Amino acid sequence: MAMPQTETVHETATTAAPDIAVSARNVSKNYGPVEALKDLSLEFPRGQLTSLLGPSGCGKTTLLKIIAGLLEPSGGDIQVDGKAVTGPGPDRAFVFQDFALLPWASVIRNVAFGLELRGINKSEREDIASRYIKDVGLAGFEHSFPHELSGGMRQRVGLARALSVDADVLLMDEPFSAVDEQTRRKFQEDLLALVANENKTFIFVTHSIEEAVYVSDQIAILLPRPSRVSDIIRPTGLREKDSTSIRRDPEYLDIVDEIWASLRSYVE
Numbered sequence: 071m072a073m074p075q076t077e078t079v080h081e082t083a084t085t086a087a088p089d090i091a092v093s094a095r096n097v098s099k100n101y102g103p104v105e106a107l108k109d110l111s112l113e114f115p116r117g118q119l120t121s122l123l124g125p126s127g128c129g130k131t132t133l134l135k136i137i138a139g140l141l142e143p144s145g146g147d148i149q150v151d152g153k154a155v156t157g158p159g160p161d162r163a164f165v166f167q168d169f170a171l172l173p174w175a176s177v178i179r180n181v182a183f184g185l186e187l188r189g190i191n192k193s194e195r196e197d198i199a200s201r202y203i204k205d206v207g208l209a210g211f212e213h214s215f216p217h218e219l220s221g222g223m224r225q226r227v228g229l230a231r232a233l234s235v236d237a238d239v240l241l242m243d244e245p246f247s248a249v250d251e252q253t254r255r256k257f258q259e260d261l262l263a264l265v266a267n268e269n270k271t272f273i274f275v276t277h278s279i280e281e282a283v284y285v286s287d288q289i290a291i292l293l294p295r296p297s298r299v300s301d302i303i304r305p306t307g308l309r310e311k312d313s314t315s316i317r318r319d320p321e322y323l324d325i326v327d328e329i330w331a332s333l334r335s336y337v338e
């Protein structure tokens with residue numbers, strides 16, 4: 071008798087509607103005569119990583135900036151926990167592509183900077199910062215300066231800073247594009263662990279099909295501008311796998327092929 075009951079519970083759990091942290095509702099953005107986004111709608115489930123995948127210039131950064139509240143949409147809106155975004159807020163943190171670190175400040179000061187801006191006292195913010203410095207694999211570098219670190223390590227400092235302010239939503243704009251291939255792979259593995267361990271909503275921009283399939287719970291494929299979501303792919307089976315074997319998994323290879331087949335006609 072125990073078996074059917076267990077199965078019923080399992081069924082309920084997997085079919086329950088996801089908890090939506092962020093939703094983009096009919097978002098449009100024009101830059102003068104240039105239509106970057108047109109009527110784009112997309113929901114971002116809490117605790118999951120959603121990738122925005124699309125060709126260069128399709129409006130990925132534009133959408134991220136609108137979600138961050140740094141840019142106003144020309145139409146539609148963004149809702150975070152059911153409330154419309156009207157500007158930047160502590161619930162959302164941007165991990166910038168160009169690191170945006172303070173060159174004159176140590177790693178720990180850089181990581182704690184967002185907390186310093188919020189008036190949190192030094193010992194408390196250094197405790198919090200130390201924890202995230204360890205989580206991103208930088209233990210021992212607390213007192214180093216940005217110029218003493220590799221590009222990959224600086225990127226980790228930026229990530230630790232975004233995590234330490236405890237924003238619910240982390241916005242990552244091609245965070246791995248400036249690092250070498252080995253560093254990038256290590257980062258992708260670490261990112262999977264972060265998504266699994268932190269109940270945060272990750273919105274991740276990439277133009278790499280392989281990267282999107284490797285790290286995402288949900289992949290939104292964007293068309294060339296004016297951009298809309300053309301397809302949503304959920305590599306759910308892969309999220310159960312060990313991070314070191316995903317790239318050899320038949321499901322991984324099939325999804326990569328499927329996405330390439332749908333995007334190739336847009337590549338000149």
Ligand SMILES: Nc1ncnc2c1ncn2[C@@H]1O[C@H](COP(=O)(O)OP(=O)(O)O)[C@@H](O)[C@H]1O
Pocket residue numbers: 101104106124125126127128129130131132133295
């Ligand atoms: N400030 C701006 N002024 C005018 N056009 C812009 C501006 N920012 C972006 N664009 C244009 O909007 C489109 C989308 O840009 P962007 O969001 O940066 O794309 P992606 O991040 O996908 O490469 C591009 O055609 C780009 O040239």
Ligand SMILES: [Mg+2]
Pocket residue numbers: 130131132
């Ligand atoms: Mg961009």
